[in-house]
Amino acid sequence: MAKTNWSVPVTEALRAEGVQVAEFDASATPGFRPDKKLGAKKTAELLIEQRRPVLADLQEKLYANGRSGDSRSVLLVLQGMDTSGKGGIVRHVIGSVDPQGVDHAAFGVPTAEERRHHYLWRVRRQLPRPGQLGVFDRSHYEDVLVVRVHDMVPPEVWRKRFAEINTFERKAAESGITIVKVALLISLEEQRKRLEQRLDRPEKHWKFSPSDIDERAHVAAYQEAYQEVFDLTDTEYAPWYAVPADSKWYARLAVTELLIDALGTLKLDWPAAHFDVEEQRKRLRKS
Amino acid sequence: MAKTNWSVPVTEALRAEGVQVAEFDASATPGFRPDKKLGAKKTAELLIEQRRPVLADLQEKLYANGRSGDSRSVLLVLQGMDTSGKGGIVRHVIGSVDPQGVDHAAFGVPTAEERRHHYLWRVRRQLPRPGQLGVFDRSHYEDVLVVRVHDMVPPEVWRKRFAEINTFERKAAESGITIVKVALLISLEEQRKRLEQRLDRPEKHWKFSPSDIDERAHVAAYQEAYQEVFDLTDTEYAPWYAVPADSKWYARLAVTELLIDALGTLKLDWPAAHFDVEEQRKRLRKS
Numbered sequence: 001m002a003k004t005n006w007s008v009p010v011t012e013a014l015r016a017e018g019v020q021v022a023e024f025d026a027s028a029t030p031g032f033r034p035d036k037k038l039g040a041k042k043t044a045e046l047l048i049e050q051r052r053p054v055l056a057d058l059q060e061k062l063y064a065n066g067r068s069g070d071s072r073s074v075l076l077v078l079q080g081m082d083t084s085g086k087g088g089i090v091r092h093v094i095g096s097v098d099p100q101g102v103d104h105a106a107f108g109v110p111t112a113e114e115r116r117h118h119y120l121w122r123v124r125r126q127l128p129r130p131g132q133l134g135v136f137d138r139s140h141y142e143d144v145l146v147v148r149v150h151d152m153v154p155p156e157v158w159r160k161r162f163a164e165i166n167t168f169e170r171k172a173a174e175s176g177i178t179i180v181k182v183a184l185l186i187s188l189e190e191q192r193k194r195l196e197q198r199l200d201r202p203e204k205h206w207k208f209s210p211s212d213i214d215e216r217a218h219v220a221a222y223q224e225a226y227q228e229v230f231d232l233t234d235t236e237y238a239p240w241y242a243v244p245a246d247s248k249w250y251a252r253l254a255v256t257e258l259l260i261d262a263l264g265t266l267k268l269d270w271p272a273a274h275f276d277v278e279e280q281r282k283r284l285r286k287s
Numbered sequence: 288m289a290k291t292n293w294s295v296p297v298t299e300a301l302r303a304e305g306v307q308v309a310e311f312d313a314s315a316t317p318g319f320r321p322d323k324k325l326g327a328k329k330t331a332e333l334l335i336e337q338r339r340p341v342l343a344d345l346q347e348k349l350y351a352n353g354r355s356g357d358s359r360s361v362l363l364v365l366q367g368m369d370t371s372g373k374g375g376i377v378r379h380v381i382g383s384v385d386p387q388g389v390d391h392a393a394f395g396v397p398t399a400e401e402r403r404h405h406y407l408w409r410v411r412r413q414l415p416r417p418g419q420l421g422v423f424d425r426s427h428y429e430d431v432l433v434v435r436v437h438d439m440v441p442p443e444v445w446r447k448r449f450a451e452i453n454t455f456e457r458k459a460a461e462s463g464i465t466i467v468k469v470a471l472l473i474s475l476e477e478q479r480k481r482l483e484q485r486l487d488r489p490e491k492h493w494k495f496s497p498s499d500i501d502e503r504a505h506v507a508a509y510q511e512a513y514q515e516v517f518d519l520t521d522t523e524y525a526p527w528y529a530v531p532a533d534s535k536w537y538a539r540l541a542v543t544e545l546l547i548d549a550l551g552t553l554k555l556d557w558p559a560a561h562f563d564v565e566e567q568r569k570r571l572r573k574s
Contacts, residue, residue, distance in 0.1 A: 064490075064493040064494075065493075068493050087385075090385070090386055090387050091385045091386070095384075095385060095386050097382075098374075098377070098378045098382060099377055099378070099381050099382050099386060099389055099422075100374065100378070100391060100393065100424065102386055102391075104387060106387065135386075192574070195571055196568070196571060199567055199568055199571065202557055202560070203557045205557065205558070205559070206351040206354055206355050206557065206558045207351075208560070208562070208567070209562075210562050210567055210570070213570050213571055213574050270489055270492065270493065271492070271493045273489070273492040275495070275497050280486055280495070280497055280500065281483070281486050283497070283500050284479060284482055284486065284500055287479070287500050287503045287504065
């Protein structure tokens with residue numbers, strides 16, 4: 001990260017290790033000045049304003065290598081309550097790269113077919129293909145979050161899942177998937193504002209469901225569930241990042257930097273030509 | 288299309304009906320002034336510069352309705368020789384809308400599993416879901432184009448496919464998919480320039496394959512194959528548009544306008560709230 005504005009690397013500033021969810025400050029901007037204008041400018045630089053924006057450039061190299069036999073890929077797992085900004089991250093951050101190179105999957109309430117399978121079944125088949133930037137909008141973590149908070153399965157069932165998830169993610173990482181897990185954490189107060197905005201604007205009504213309000217009563221149970229997710233599934237091969245999300249500009253900048261960091265660890269370069277360039281030039285001239 | 292710069296509607300200017308492929312002028316800009324600056328400005332306006340860009344706005348309405356029970360979707364089928372600009376259309380036009388609402392599928396050389404099935408099998412399972420903007424980068428038309436040109440199956444096999452494809456597309460249209468088929472047609476001379484550029488720039492080498500040059504010898508056979516595709520599969524429910532693609536700016540503007548037109552025919556509006564807004568405001572205040 002040349003010309004960084006971060007006081008500490010983003011991966012350190014946001015790593016979930018040791019985070020206390022119930023005391024988390026969702027309005028903080030760890031590692032970065034609380035300066036919206038500067039943050040938005042930095043994000044725009046990284047995503048769109050340069051001739052070759054950093055994230056799009058790294059993603060294209062990942063894709064190019066994937067097309068040339070490299071089996072590696074990157075997976076962004078996004079978790080967060082309603083209105084925490086998952087959709088905005090997808091639109092603004094992921095939306096800045098080539099759609100051909102994105103494997104996007106949203107995990108809603110399981111369908112009838114999905115319910116007939118193990119909870120990891122639908123997740124496994126959506127893992128990113130070689131060279132792709134995968135995005136999970138919600139994920140297998142719903143099976144230890146909403147499922148736990150609403151007692152959809154007994155504790156002895158969901159409790160076993162933490163170890164299963166670690167094994168699943170370890171195998172995915174070993175197969176070449178660089179996993180970045182992001183929890184977007186917003187305060188109840190900020191969530192109220194965002195839900196009010198949805199109610200105020202008819203073009204946002206489709207995003208609103210009365211059950212979004214019911215969920216607010218369960219915030220303590222969700223905090224407890226996220227706490228265990230961090231405590232039990234934050235690993236070296238699939239780290240969790242706790243991203244304060246009351247400031248949309250900060251969350252977008254942070255996820256952008258986390259992806260740039262993850263892609264950077266792959267040390268990607270353009271694939272070498274598997275043909276003789278001069279010979280092909282001659283053939284082309286004659287064709 | 289308010290404030291149009293088109294002399295005739297794009298759907299008329301580009302409809303493949305009656306087009307003679309062998310005499311097609313790939314450098315033309317039907318319906319629009321041959322003015323790159325104006326064309327690029329218009330495309331930028333439609334895709335990115337407004338506060339709510341036209342294409343992204345229509346796509347979001349399609350998605351919103353899809354989430355609210357509307358089963359309709361839109362499918363862009365992209366065909367064209369190597370370097371004809373399919374990738375650029377996906378990156379610049381499709382890349383301007385929300386990735387959540389895009390179902391992108393690229394159809395390359397069939398895999399071993401795909402070869403065990405009917406040629407429409409892999410296509411059918413990639414049809415866009417309700418509310419989605421689907422994009423086929425190549426498609427079932429490969430099975431009457433490359434397959435025909437290279438004699439991969441006998442004529443009596445590929446000849447039956449035109450009727451099969453029409454039936455397949457009619458059923459898809461009846462199920463609520465608005466189909467827009469685009470053939471990007473470039474001249475041999477422009478293709479030579481683009482292949483030269485790929486050879487000149489090491490970061491483009493991964494996009495080049497020596498077989499791209501071999502294909503140039505088959506241009507007459509491809510023209511004949513495209514001619515029959517237009518003659519036999521241009522239908523009211525799945526029209527073909529012949530897009531001159533020597534000018535990238537024109538092809539991008541044209542496909543943008545074709546998608547805007549297709550989405551416009553759906554007469555999309557924001558879904559109505561299925562709850563009492565005032566009641567939810569009160570509940571939210573107490574929550």
